């Protein structure tokens with residue numbers, strides 16, 4: 001096995017049986033997957049699609065019906081490999097009457113860590129997950145978000161090379177979610193390989209390098225997030241400093257060259273960005289009311305011009321004063337390729353849904369970039 005491949009599943013199948021040995025559920029069907037060192041891989045899928053089953057098979061908590069799982073090149077049934085793995089289950093399993101310090105000490109003991117190291121590591125982790133202020137409180141007094149944080153600290157007690165996270169952002173508010181995502185990205189940058197299961201599509205999109213989509217135990221799609229989400233028959237140009245006249249001229253030039261301008265105006269930020277900014281502003285200036293900037297802003301002239309030309313403008317949001325141009329070369333079919341060598345279905349590809357004239361704000365055409373400063377490079 002290539003040393004850069006941390007997890008490999010081959011034809012992995014899991015059938016749950018009833019007491020009489022009769023087949024109850026075929027939870028996983030011939031899964032072929034490779035997770036590479038240093039990546040964040042997201043396993044997505046609806047409820048009951050086999051995500052948790054996959055994690056349990058990787059940990060060796062349950063055994064395959066057929067096929068195999070290799071972790072660090074070893075059979076997953078080899079429990080000694082779990083010393084190199086951290087695991088955050090989807091349900092809280094922590095002892096409610098222990099404090100954060102005692103919890104981490106307990107898990108440190110399970111890894112046979114010496115007392116000095118346990119104390120040092122627990123103190124570091126409690127600071128890293130920002131629970132220093134609550135470290136002597138019993139976990140039964142913790143909120144959901146605090147419980148998720150101490151759960152993550154527990155998963156990191158052994159400085160794992162591989163981290164398995166089942167729904168890591170469940171129960172977290174947007175600030176906690178952002179914190180978790182930034183934390184995972186930092187871990188990845190330090191060399192930890194991460195496999196996470198989630199329903200929170202935005203979170204997966206923000207942190208994962210590659211994803212796999214499971215449905216009814218079958219892998220339906222596999223590839224790099226940036227490739228899978230690319231809309232191939234559209235071109236987006238972002239610029240700033242244009243006057244309304246210059247914007248109109250740019251639009252006219254695009255039309256003259258045979259292109260079609262689908263949108264010209266200010267790009268929108270995400271609700272997460274807005275929420276986090278407002279809460280941070282509120283923390284910095286307690287008591288100050290955050291003004292509704294969106295209401296205060298008038299529609300910019302370029303949008304008005306487009307609207308009068310019969311095109312669908314999108315609503316503006318209180319973001320930066322740059323212009324976003326969504327430019328298409330016509331209505332040709334999207335030539336999306338399945339990246340990463342797997343899957344091959346056409347889910348999620350480049351077709352644009354039509355704009356709804358009754359609800360211009362529901363138009364999903366020329367989806368705005370999530371990061372207004374450009375690609376994060378992932």
Ligand SMILES: Nc1ncnc2c1ncn2[C@@H]1O[C@H](COP(=O)(O)OP(=O)(O)OP(=O)(O)O)[C@@H](O)[C@H]1O
Nearest residue numbers: 016024025027045046047048049050051052053054
């Ligand atoms: N111990 C079990 N015995 C019988 N069936 C099980 C068992 N565990 C899981 N299943 C079944 O296997 C299928 C996959 O379950 P799994 O927990 O892996 O799904 P999941 O993708 O993690 O779902 P969720 O998003 O709800 O967490 C489901 O149909 C579930 O009912």
Ligand SMILES: [Mg+2]
Nearest residue numbers: 051052090166
């Ligand atoms: Mg699950």
